[in-house]
Each structure stands twice: as structure tokens, then as C-alpha cells.
Amino acid sequence: MNLGVELEAAQSVVDEKLVYVKVHVPFEVLCTYAEVLHIKLPIQPNDLAQQSSTYNCFTRHFYPSEDVIAKEPDFFTANIFLANICSPGNVLLICRGLQAYYILSRAPYDVKGSMKKFGISKLLDGGVYKAAYPLHDSRFNVKSKEPGCPNERFLLYNEWAHPKSFYKMQPLDLIRKYFGEKIGIYFAWLGFYTVMLTLAAAVGLGCFIYGYTTRESSTWSKEVCDPQIGGEIIMCPQCDKICPYWRLNTTCESSKRLCVFDNYGTLVFAIFMSVWVTLFLEFWKRYQAELEHDWDTVEFLQQEEQPRPEYEAKCIYERVNPVTQKEKVPHTACGKCMRVSCGISTVLFWVLLIIASVVGVIVYRLAMFITFSAKLRSDLKYSKELEPFKEYVTPQMATSITSSIISFIIIMILNNVYEKVAIWITDFELPRTKTEYENSLTLKMFLFQFVNYYSSCFYIAFFKGKVVGYPGKPVYWFGAFRNEECDPGGCLTELTTQLSIIMTGKAVWNNIQEVLLPWVKNLIFRHCTQVGSEKVIPRWEQDYQLQPIGKLGLFYEYLEMVIQFGFVTLFVASFPLAPLLALFNNLCEIRVDAWKFTTQSRRVVPEKAQDIGAWQPILQGVAILAVATNAAIIAFTSDMIPRLVYYWAFSVSPYSDGSEHTMTGFINSSLSIFYIDHFNNESRPTVDTPYWFNNITTCRYRDFRNPPGHPNQYEYSIHYWHVIAAKLAFMIVVEHIVYFTKFILSYMIPDVPEALKEQIKRERYLTQVILHETNIKHFKELMKPVYYGNMVLPWITSLYHVLTHMIM
Structure with a gap:
């Protein structure tokens, strides 16, 4: 491919009709797309005093042992052009799955005609490919035998996903990695x-x-x-x-x-x-x-x-x-x-x-x-x-x-x-x-x-x-x-x-x-x-x-x-x-x-x-x-x-001088009275009435209304308005x-802790220092005499090159 990636085809062991295409992204391509995706790399270790948050102080005793899952080192980071990327064994490789997918999602597969046809997603939807995915490290239940290269999937399963680890805090750095x-x-x-x-x-x-x-x-x-x-x-x-x-x-x-x-x-x-x-x-x-x-x-x-x-x-x-x-x-x-x-x-x-x-x-x-x-x-x-x-x-x-x-x-x-x-x-x-x-x-x-x-x-x-x-x-x-x-x-x-x-x-x-x-x-x-x-x-x-x-x-x-x-x-x-x-x-x-x-x-x-x-x-x-x-x-x-309205406004203990309140009688006060003769034909009970209900003349219902015989019978009582006012209040x-x-x-409660603000300021300061030193270095190189035939170009020409280089 002209995008810099390397492809390798492999026949399926299980199904001969399937062919697997393995995609490898060289380190140089990773560096190129790291700038496109704004991936940051470490520039120097964090030299500020670490202050644990309240959350970490409360939960630190429940984290997995550092002997099993090593703690991630704390670095100040910056964009890739400021960092040292001479070694391919750095944090850049963590993002290779993201970079590979970015390349594949924009790779053209049909350059003929005026219609744009590109991207692995279209090929998946069209059935050309059945799946596209990054690979797991290894089997989740097999421990790595190489001490310098642990099986991260096994660590995650054993210390995070296994039911025996239900009380442990999550290894978030490893999950993120x-x-x-x-x-x-x-x-x-x-x-x-x-x-x-x-x-x-x-x-x-x-x-x-x-x-x-x-x-x-x-x-x-x-x-x-x-x-x-x-x-x-x-x-x-x-x-x-x-x-x-x-x-x-x-x-x-x-x-x-x-x-x-x-x-x-x-x-x-x-x-x-x-x-x-x-x-x-x-x-x-x-x-x-x-x-x-x-x-x-x-x-x-x-x-x-x-x-x-x-x-x-x-x-x-x-x-x-x-x-x-x-x-x-x-x-x-x-x-x-x-x-x-x-x-x-x-x-x-x-x-x-x-x-x-x-x-x-x-x-x-x-x-x-x-x-x-x-x-x-x-x-x-x-x-x-x-x-x-x-x-x-x-x-x-x-x-x-x-x-x-x-x-x-x-x-x-x-x-x-x-x-x-x-x-x-x-x-x-x-x-x-x-x-x-x-x-x-x-x-x-x-x-x-x-x-x-x-x-x-x-x-x-x-x-x-x-x-x-x-x-x-x-x-x-x-x-x-x-x-x-x-x-x-x-x-x-x-x-x-x-x-x-x-x-x-x-x-x-x-x-x-x-x-x-x-x-x-x-x-x-x-x-x-x-x-x-x-x-x-x-x-x-x-x-x-x-x-x-x-x-x-x-x-x-x-x-x-x-x-x-x-x-x-x-x-x-x-x-x-x-x-x-x-x-x-x-x-x-x-x-x-x-x-x-x-x-x-x-x-x-x-x-x-x-x-x-x-x-x-x-x-x-x-x-x-x-x-x-x-x-x-x-x-x-x-x-x-x-x-509460009944307790403070309508109830008085019968055994006191009138100043002591009680809840006695609340049920009776919360039920209104209705004469059974006032039932209309549509709602009157027609079922057989048990013998102990034969002599009743009234029944109760849940509401605060005036009783029968009141000038405003069955209208809301003063008790009801007291309750409504109390509810709204x-x-x-x-x-x-x-x-x-x-x-x-x-x-x-500030959204960003003060200690974190200091770290961010320190990181930005170091970035500016490195950027300044880099520009000074390029300035010195470009200020060297530049000869054209037997004549030395004026110093303004060199300054022009410096400014042009900085702008680009």
C-alpha cells in the first residue's frame, strides 16, 4: 500500500474459505500519524511533589499489589516533535491500534470514477471483509513466562475481571493502556x-x-x-x-x-x-x-x-x-x-x-x-x-x-x-x-x-x-x-x-x-x-x-x-x-x-x-x-x-392544658364522611352486603371534605386548604x-485541584523551554555564513530562512 503499512495474508486453519489480512504499521508511519492524531510523548519525569486526592487516599488500600501490576511512571508530556522518539520501545506503540484504524478508515479502495470509495467501514458493510480488529496479547488464562514482557490480558483478567477480585479497585492505568x-x-x-x-x-x-x-x-x-x-x-x-x-x-x-x-x-x-x-x-x-x-x-x-x-x-x-x-x-x-x-x-x-x-x-x-x-x-x-x-x-x-x-x-x-x-x-x-x-x-x-x-x-x-x-x-x-x-x-x-x-x-x-x-x-x-x-x-x-x-x-x-x-x-x-x-x-x-x-x-x-x-x-x-x-x-x-399539619394545627392531647400535641385521632381526621343514601344509580353497590354491614348509614373515604348536612357539603374543608398550603410551602x-x-x-469545590494546576503550569513551562531551546539551536545553524560563489550572503537572508523555518 502507498500509505506505508505492510500487509500479510494468511490462510485460515479452521475454514479454508477465510483469508486473514494482517496489517503491520512501521515505526516511522506511527511517528507520522502521531502528529496527525496529536499524540503526546514523555519529555521528563514529574519533579513536583505528589499529592494524593481524597478519593485515592480512601481507596489506595484496595488496589492490586504493585508487584503484580507495576505502577505507571509519571511524566510530563508534550507533542511528538518536542519529544525524544529515537527508540521504538516507548509509549508511542500503545496507540498503534488507534493509528492503524485511522489509516484503514481512510484508505481508498476504488480510484476509478468520480465517487469516493474508501474506508474499512464500507468494506465491512459491503461484506468484503467480515471483521477488523486489533489482536489480544495472548490467552487470558495463561501467564506470560517472560518477566520483561507480561501478558497484560492475563493481568487484567486475574486482577480485575475475575470474581475473586470483586473487592479490589480497578487498575485504571493498565485498562487505559x-x-x-x-x-x-x-x-x-x-x-x-x-x-x-x-x-x-x-x-x-x-x-x-x-x-x-x-x-x-x-x-x-x-x-x-x-x-x-x-x-x-x-x-x-x-x-x-x-x-x-x-x-x-x-x-x-x-x-x-x-x-x-x-x-x-x-x-x-x-x-x-x-x-x-x-x-x-x-x-x-x-x-x-x-x-x-x-x-x-x-x-x-x-x-x-x-x-x-x-x-x-x-x-x-x-x-x-x-x-x-x-x-x-x-x-x-x-x-x-x-x-x-x-x-x-x-x-x-x-x-x-x-x-x-x-x-x-x-x-x-x-x-x-x-x-x-x-x-x-x-x-x-x-x-x-x-x-x-x-x-x-x-x-x-x-x-x-x-x-x-x-x-x-x-x-x-x-x-x-x-x-x-x-x-x-x-x-x-x-x-x-x-x-x-x-x-x-x-x-x-x-x-x-x-x-x-x-x-x-x-x-x-x-x-x-x-x-x-x-x-x-x-x-x-x-x-x-x-x-x-x-x-x-x-x-x-x-x-x-x-x-x-x-x-x-x-x-x-x-x-x-x-x-x-x-x-x-x-x-x-x-x-x-x-x-x-x-x-x-x-x-x-x-x-x-x-x-x-x-x-x-x-x-x-x-x-x-x-x-x-x-x-x-x-x-x-x-x-x-x-x-x-x-x-x-x-x-x-x-x-x-x-x-x-x-x-x-x-x-x-x-x-x-x-x-x-x-x-x-x-x-x-x-x-x-x-x-x-x-x-x-x-x-x-x-x-x-x-x-404534620394535623399535629401542629388540629390536634391537642386530652390529658394536657391544650399546649401538648399528639397524633392520636389522625386517621379519623383524614377520612371524610359520606351518606350511603347519596349514591347515584351508576355507583351504588349491588353486591350482597355482609350481615355486619346491614345497619350502616355512612361510609368513609380518603379526602378532606365537609360532612353531609354542612352548608357546603362534600366541598373541600378548611383542613384541605391548610394541607395544600403546607405542601406548597x-x-x-x-x-x-x-x-x-x-x-x-x-x-x-473547584473542578481542578490546586496541585494539578501547578503540574499543568509546570508542564507548559517545560514545553516552552524546550521549544525555545530548539528554535535557538536552529537559529545558530542557519546563521552560519552561506556562500554563493565567492560572496557571503547578507545576514538578512539567514534571518529570512530562520523566520521561514519557524513559520512552517
């Missing part, structure tokens, strides 16, 4: 997120234990379970005609479960998580800045990124480069507006499709609640002896569990379909660079999955049971289905059930996809292509039998973790165990991803990356939204604010306090 900066920064972020989750999980577990131990002692739970209080309160039917009256103490167990999550500890935990997420993002910026400097990606985004081969191949228009004003570069002209408009329209259509599916699940809930109510009540035959069993399997619980499972199935189906649509839309938009491509796809996928995963949770938290009317005048969906009501304890328990099912189901499904499917595919492939033991399968054929990572690489890994981050932060007020579940999942996720990359997948092409890309602003947006959602959950979904005060705290923390 073997897989590249992009994969290294992903595992660095995932590890940092997991370490920070330990604190959130510990506090959440403490809140859960507090709620579990106090569930029996809460006053409102005791009143619900008390036969003299909850047993004497007759509740109104929760659906039309087929639902009967029921006693409040049948919800005794659900009331106790509610107290586990709906307590004052939950309020403290929600505020703590709002502060925690700010600390997580700010400390990650600092840690990321250290990685940027150590991995020489500080100026990565300032350098001009090369266009995607697909962009160069499909763009038929050209314009002069506005930076150099010399060469011409391809561009998409005015067609980009049309492409982006089509993409936005398609995304909005799919978002509306998700909303339609959520409405369908809501209709299912309304219909099945009536069915479960009739079925469960008829099975128990309204027997007073069997009535206590109703508290274990209620219509609300059955409807909640089945609808959550159906929601999860719909979510996974829509995800798989939309994934292909989002990729097609992004390809159609034709982004110029790979970063633009990934950012565009990231925004589309996250917007879709945000609506897909969280819409059902938002419905339960903020819409269910909020507009239901009252027994004599209920509110209907589409004029046919009566709107859902919450349990007497509220909808918080159902929101907890929804979150736990989706989080657990998502984690199990993802692990099946990441572990079981690649392992089974590789097993089948090896079984179908096995050869006799006398034949030795070379390294390139062994790697071909592994699974490809795919074009999107880490996109799905980030997406999975960011969706989990949303569950941990957005709805944590209803489920304090969410950080603990996320912690267990991430401990497995790190090792599963490491095992997949090291043993089951082909080695990926190394890529440079400065940060986590478009995911950083998405995380910040989720963190801001989490403050509002958690405050709204505590105010409008839980019963905490009504309890709580949201405003809590949001402002938390947002102000987040602002102060963001201001006080």
Missing part, C-alpha cells in the same frame, strides 16, 4: 460512582432499618390496626356496583409496610441524597481532571477532530477550510436542517407512542382493579372469620404487581425497537465527527428511555389518586372507567413496588444479555469450528471467534448506568433501598463488563476521550430534577405533610434550601 482512554474513563466513572454509592447505601439502609423498627409503634398504624378504631370504620366502595363496603383494619399490613418507607427518616434521606448527588458530580469533575492530565487528554477537545469516514463518503459538497483557508473539506450544505427536522419529528412520534402505552397500562389498571375486587371478595365469601386474610392479598396489591410487570415488558419491547430507529435517524442526520454522532444518539436514546422508564413512576407518584372526586360523584376516564384511588395510606407503597420491580428486572435482564448471550454464542461458535488437536489455531483466528463489541461500543453501558442513576436520585424518597440495590448491581456490573471485554469480546480499537461526553450534562440535569421530584413525592405522595422552602446548598457546594 490496553483498551484506550475511552474505555478507561468509563470504568473510572463507574468505579467512582460505585464508591460514592456506598455512603448513600449506608444512609438509605439506616433509614430503612429505622422505619422497619418503628412500624409497630407509629400512631397512625396502630389506629388502622386497632379493632376499636380501624375495625369500626366502614370504608366506601372503591369501584362502582361490584365493589362492597370494607373495614379499614383490613389494610393493617399494608399500613405497616407504608410506615417502613413513609417516615421522618425518609425526609432526611431525601435531603441527604440531594446533597450527595452534588458532591458526587463535583468530586467526579476533580477526579476526571486528574485522569485527563495523567492520560494526556487535557487538550483533546481543543484539537480539531477528524470527520467520520461515512461523512466524507456521503458529502458531495466541498468548501474551503475556514481554519487553514487552503484545503477543501466536505460539508452537508443546507440539507442538514431537513435531516435534523425529520429526526426531531420521529423522536416526538415515539415519545407520544410511549405515552399512549402508559395510558393503555392505566386503562388496564382500571379494568383489572374491578376484576380483582370482584374475584377476591367473592372468593373469601365475606366471611368474618376469613376477613383478616384480605389484608395480605388486596385488589390494589394484585393490580399494582401485575401492571408493574406488564409495564416492564412493554418498556423492554419498546427499547429494542426504538434502538434501531434511533440509530437509523442519527445515520440519516449524518453528523460530521464521531463525537457529534454519539452526542446526537445519546440525546435521542436518553430522552426516549427517560419517558419509557419513568413515565409510569411519575403517574403513580403525581397523578394517581389525585383527581378522583368523592363516592357520590366520582371522576371517570373516557367516561367509562372510574379513576383509581390510593390506599388509605397513600400511593407511596405502590410507587415503591413499581421501582423495585423495574430496577430488579432491568438489572437481571441486562446481566443475561451481557453474560449469558456472549458466552453461549462463543461456545456455539467454538463447537462449530473446532479442529483437530494437532492443529494450532493462531491468535488472530482465536480472536475472530470472540464476539464483536459493536459500533456504539460503550453507549449502552453508559445508558444503563445513567437510567439507574435516575432511579437512585429521582424517586429515592419513596425507596431508600434504591442506592443499596444499585451498589450491589454495580459491583457485579464492573466485573461483568471487565469479564466481557477481557474474555468474551474482541479487543476494541483504542480511542481517545477527555470525559464521559454528553452524559455529564445529562447527569447534572437529572440531579437538578431530583430535588423537585423528591420534594414533590414527600409533599404530594406521602402523608408526611398532612400528619414545604416544596418552595425545601427546594430553595437544597438548591442554595448545591450552589454553595459547587462554588466551594
Whole structure:
């Protein structure tokens, strides 16, 4: 090839129809493309005092031994023309996979005609080549016998991917060296997120234990379970005609479960998580800045990124480069507006499709609640002896569990379909660079999955049971289905059930996809292509039998973790165990991803990356939204604010002088009264009424309304307006306090540590010194007398040569 690379063909040992083409890039070519790709090389060891960060001080005892994985030396680095590259055994060879792929992605293969045909990607899509990949070091389970040349793949498997190393910190420098900066920064972020989750999980577990131990002692739970209080309160039917009256103490167990999550500890935990997420993002910026400097990606985004081969191949228009004003570069002209408009329209259509599916699940809930109510009540035959069993399997619980499972199935189906649509839309938009491509796809996928995963949770938290009317005048969906009501304890328990099912189901499904499917595919492939033991399968054929990572690489890994981050932060007020579940999942996720990359997948092409890309602003947006959602959950979904209003404004202990408050009587005050004679014909119960309900004249329902006989009967009472005002005041005060705290923390914690700033300044100073000395050396050489015949050229000619050389 005229690009400087060397090609070698080899016949396949397993399949005679396959031919492997091995690509070798000489050292001189590596040096040439190192300047094109802005690869930096060491110029001198770091002579500043090393100061460990707080994160490293906390985790240094869990790193693999330096006797096994040697610590990478710390150097100041600069661009290649400033560095000493006389020896091919330097860090330049680490990037040879990136440089080889860059050459192949732009290598022309058809010079005939006016159409541009180049790039290994087009040949792969056309089936000319089946795969293109860099080679692994060796077998992952074989230790190198050469002490000076360790098997890095074996080290990564043994000290990182193996389950026995689950407690160890990740060898990030070795990961970066073997897989590249992009994969290294992903595992660095995932590890940092997991370490920070330990604190959130510990506090959440403490809140859960507090709620579990106090569930029996809460006053409102005791009143619900008390036969003299909850047993004497007759509740109104929760659906039309087929639902009967029921006693409040049948919800005794659900009331106790509610107290586990709906307590004052939950309020403290929600505020703590709002502060925690700010600390997580700010400390990650600092840690990321250290990685940027150590991995020489500080100026990565300032350098001009090369266009995607697909962009160069499909763009038929050209314009002069506005930076150099010399060469011409391809561009998409005015067609980009049309492409982006089509993409936005398609995304909005799919978002509306998700909303339609959520409405369908809501209709299912309304219909099945009536069915479960009739079925469960008829099975128990309204027997007073069997009535206590109703508290274990209620219509609300059955409807909640089945609808959550159906929601999860719909979510996974829509995800798989939309994934292909989002990729097609992004390809159609034709982004110029790979970063633009990934950012565009990231925004589309996250917007879709945000609506897909969280819409059902938002419905339960903020819409269910909020507009239901009252027994004599209920509110209907589409004029046919009566709107859902919450349990007497509220909808918080159902929101907890929804979150736990989706989080657990998502984690199990993802692990099946990441572990079981690649392992089974590789097993089948090896079984179908096995050869006799006398034949030795070379390294390139062994790697071909592994699974490809795919074009999107880490996109799905980030997406999975960011969706989990949303569950941990957005709805944590209803489920304090969410950080603990996320912690267990991430401990497995790190090792599963490491095992997949090291043993089951082909080695990926190394890529440079400065940060986590478009995911950083998405995380910040989720963190801001989490403050509002958690405050709204505590105010409008839980019963905490009504309890506080009752305690401070409406309750007085009968055994005091009027200044002592108590929670006694809260359940009675939170239930309004309804005369059963005021039922209309459409909602009046028609089922057989048990004998102990024959003499009732009133029933109770969950609301704050005036009783029958009041001049404004069934209208909202003064108690209701007190509660609404307290809820709004709580949201405003809590949001402002938390947002102000987040602002102060963001201001006080600098994004770049002071010690790192000094290292960057020192590195830039050394670069300038070397550049200055180099120019002085060239100046002295060019100032030597230059003879033309018998005459010495004037000194101005030499100075002209110096200036020309420096400019070029």
C-alpha cells in the first residue's frame, strides 16, 4: 500500500474459505500519524511533589499489589516533535491500534470514477471483509513466562475481571493502556460512582432499618390496626356496583409496610441524597481532571477532530477550510436542517407512542382493579372469620404487581425497537465527527428511555389518586372507567413496588444479555469450528471467534448506568433501598463488563476521550430534577405533610392544658364522611352486603371534605386548604434550601485541584523551554555564513530562512 503499512495474508486453519489480512504499521508511519492524531510523548519525569486526592487516599488500600501490576511512571508530556522518539520501545506503540484504524478508515479502495470509495467501514458493510480488529496479547488464562514482557490480558483478567477480585479497585492505568482512554474513563466513572454509592447505601439502609423498627409503634398504624378504631370504620366502595363496603383494619399490613418507607427518616434521606448527588458530580469533575492530565487528554477537545469516514463518503459538497483557508473539506450544505427536522419529528412520534402505552397500562389498571375486587371478595365469601386474610392479598396489591410487570415488558419491547430507529435517524442526520454522532444518539436514546422508564413512576407518584372526586360523584376516564384511588395510606407503597420491580428486572435482564448471550454464542461458535488437536489455531483466528463489541461500543453501558442513576436520585424518597440495590448491581456490573471485554469480546480499537461526553450534562440535569421530584413525592405522595399539619394545627392531647400535641385521632381526621343514601344509580353497590354491614348509614373515604348536612357539603374543608398550603410551602422552602446548598457546594469545590494546576503550569513551562531551546539551536545553524560563489550572503537572508523555518 502507498500509505506505508505492510500487509500479510494468511490462510485460515479452521475454514479454508477465510483469508486473514494482517496489517503491520512501521515505526516511522506511527511517528507520522502521531502528529496527525496529536499524540503526546514523555519529555521528563514529574519533579513536583505528589499529592494524593481524597478519593485515592480512601481507596489506595484496595488496589492490586504493585508487584503484580507495576505502577505507571509519571511524566510530563508534550507533542511528538518536542519529544525524544529515537527508540521504538516507548509509549508511542500503545496507540498503534488507534493509528492503524485511522489509516484503514481512510484508505481508498476504488480510484476509478468520480465517487469516493474508501474506508474499512464500507468494506465491512459491503461484506468484503467480515471483521477488523486489533489482536489480544495472548490467552487470558495463561501467564506470560517472560518477566520483561507480561501478558497484560492475563493481568487484567486475574486482577480485575475475575470474581475473586470483586473487592479490589480497578487498575485504571493498565485498562487505559490496553483498551484506550475511552474505555478507561468509563470504568473510572463507574468505579467512582460505585464508591460514592456506598455512603448513600449506608444512609438509605439506616433509614430503612429505622422505619422497619418503628412500624409497630407509629400512631397512625396502630389506629388502622386497632379493632376499636380501624375495625369500626366502614370504608366506601372503591369501584362502582361490584365493589362492597370494607373495614379499614383490613389494610393493617399494608399500613405497616407504608410506615417502613413513609417516615421522618425518609425526609432526611431525601435531603441527604440531594446533597450527595452534588458532591458526587463535583468530586467526579476533580477526579476526571486528574485522569485527563495523567492520560494526556487535557487538550483533546481543543484539537480539531477528524470527520467520520461515512461523512466524507456521503458529502458531495466541498468548501474551503475556514481554519487553514487552503484545503477543501466536505460539508452537508443546507440539507442538514431537513435531516435534523425529520429526526426531531420521529423522536416526538415515539415519545407520544410511549405515552399512549402508559395510558393503555392505566386503562388496564382500571379494568383489572374491578376484576380483582370482584374475584377476591367473592372468593373469601365475606366471611368474618376469613376477613383478616384480605389484608395480605388486596385488589390494589394484585393490580399494582401485575401492571408493574406488564409495564416492564412493554418498556423492554419498546427499547429494542426504538434502538434501531434511533440509530437509523442519527445515520440519516449524518453528523460530521464521531463525537457529534454519539452526542446526537445519546440525546435521542436518553430522552426516549427517560419517558419509557419513568413515565409510569411519575403517574403513580403525581397523578394517581389525585383527581378522583368523592363516592357520590366520582371522576371517570373516557367516561367509562372510574379513576383509581390510593390506599388509605397513600400511593407511596405502590410507587415503591413499581421501582423495585423495574430496577430488579432491568438489572437481571441486562446481566443475561451481557453474560449469558456472549458466552453461549462463543461456545456455539467454538463447537462449530473446532479442529483437530494437532492443529494450532493462531491468535488472530482465536480472536475472530470472540464476539464483536459493536459500533456504539460503550453507549449502552453508559445508558444503563445513567437510567439507574435516575432511579437512585429521582424517586429515592419513596425507596431508600434504591442506592443499596444499585451498589450491589454495580459491583457485579464492573466485573461483568471487565469479564466481557477481557474474555468474551474482541479487543476494541483504542480511542481517545477527555470525559464521559454528553452524559455529564445529562447527569447534572437529572440531579437538578431530583430535588423537585423528591420534594414533590414527600409533599404530594406521602402523608408526611398532612400528619404534620394535623399535629401542629388540629390536634391537642386530652390529658394536657391544650399546649401538648399528639397524633392520636389522625386517621379519623383524614377520612371524610359520606351518606350511603347519596349514591347515584351508576355507583351504588349491588353486591350482597355482609350481615355486619346491614345497619350502616355512612361510609368513609380518603379526602378532606365537609360532612353531609354542612352548608357546603362534600366541598373541600378548611383542613384541605391548610394541607395544600403546607405542601406548597414545604416544596418552595425545601427546594430553595437544597438548591442554595448545591450552589454553595459547587462554588466551594473547584473542578481542578490546586496541585494539578501547578503540574499543568509546570508542564507548559517545560514545553516552552524546550521549544525555545530548539528554535535557538536552529537559529545558530542557519546563521552560519552561506556562500554563493565567492560572496557571503547578507545576514538578512539567514534571518529570512530562520523566520521561514519557524513559520512552517
